Amino acid sequence: MELFDVIDSKGNPAGQIVSREKAHAEGIPHRTAHIWIIRKKEGRVQILLQKRSQNKDSFPGCYDISSAGHLERGEDFEHAALREPLEELGLHLKKENLRFLSFEERYTEGTFAQKTFRDLEYTALYLYDGQALCPTDFALQKEEVEEVVWMDAGLVAERLDSPDYSVNREEWQKILSELPS
Numbered sequence: 001m002e003l004f005d006v007i008d009s010k011g012n013p014a015g016q017i018v019s020r021e022k023a024h025a026e027g028i029p030h031r032t033a034h035i036w037i038i039r040k041k042e043g044r045v046q047i048l049l050q051k052r053s054q055n056k057d058s059f060p061g062c063y064d065i066s067s068a069g070h071l072e073r074g075e076d077f078e079h080a081a082l083r084e085p086l087e088e089l090g091l092h093l094k095k096e097n098l099r100f101l102s103f104e105e106r107y108t109e110g111t112f113a114q115k116t117f118r119d120l121e122y123t124a125l126y127l128y129d130g131q132a133l134c135p136t137d138f139a140l141q142k143e144e145v146e147e148v149v150w151m152d153a154g155l156v157a158e159r160l161d162s163p164d165y166s167v168n169r170e171e172w173q174k175i176l177s178e179l180p181s
Contacts, residue, residue, distance in 0.1 A: 003073045004030040009121035011103060017073050024057070027107065027118030030070060034123050036175050037066035037091075038132040041042040045179050046150040048130060050088065052166070053144055058112050058119070059166035061146070063159075067091075068126070074125070077124035077181065087127075089148065090139025093128055106168060124173055125171065127178055153179060156162040 002020040005013035007029045023030050037048040048066040052059055069084035071077065081098060085091040108119045138148060153176065159165050160172060 002070065005068055006074050007031055007122055013074075018072065020072065024064075024117050024119055025115070027076065027109075027120045029120045029122060031077065031178075032068060032070050032121045032123045033077050033084060034065050034068040034127065035081050035093075035126045035128055036087055037128045037129045037133070038084070038179060039129070039133070040180065041150070047153055047156050047175075048133075048148055049151055049156070049167075050144075051146040052146050053142065053146055055143060057115075057136045058108075058117050060112070062164055062166040063149070064166045065146075065171075081124065081126045088141050090141075091133070091137055097129045099127045099129075101127060101175065104171065104174070106171070109166075113178045123171075125174060127175070142180075 003017045004020065004023055006016040006018050010015045011031060016141060018028050018030070019174060022028065030168040039046050049063045052062050052064050055059045067088050069088070071080045078098070080096065082093050085093050102125050103126060104123045106123065108122055110117045140148065156167065157172065157176070158167055160167055
């Protein structure tokens with residue numbers, strides 16, 4: 001069972017823990033890390049997107065952030081930002097290529113598998129320079145990720161409103177403002 005730290009309004013652990021299921025059923029605030037992996041190819045900025053497994057409890061089969069995940073009880077944001085890509089994508093990211101952008105708070109509500117999903121996240125956003133990554137660097141965790149694709153940033157922007165994408169528009173705008181020209 002996954003356990004999260006319940007957080008206060010500033011994103012700090014409040015001394016309580018909660019299960020993933022309860023946090024998402026009741027909208028209890030918890031922490032996440034979102035890692036956007038980017039590269040330049042043929043003069044264009046590309047974003048690595050993952051296609052979520054059909055077995056995920058939210059947004060199954062949708063294209064999403066390069067890597068994202070909840071902080072485990074007692075974990076810090078940077079550790080989670082390095083752990084999640086390793087677990088989901090098999091990538092050993094280098095700390096020096098990871099750039100913290102900002103903290104964001106976001107609430108998402110939906111229904112998946114006939115269950116109400118209420119997600120109140122305090123998220124650390126990171127950019128990662130993935131220029132040196134090779135296809136052989138990836139080892140996808142099939143329970144989490146069906147595939148990964150490099151996509152031109154302009155194409156991601158065009159597809160945000162598609163039901164096949166679960167990328168948050170406000171977060172995408174923040175990422176766009178940070179991309180190299």
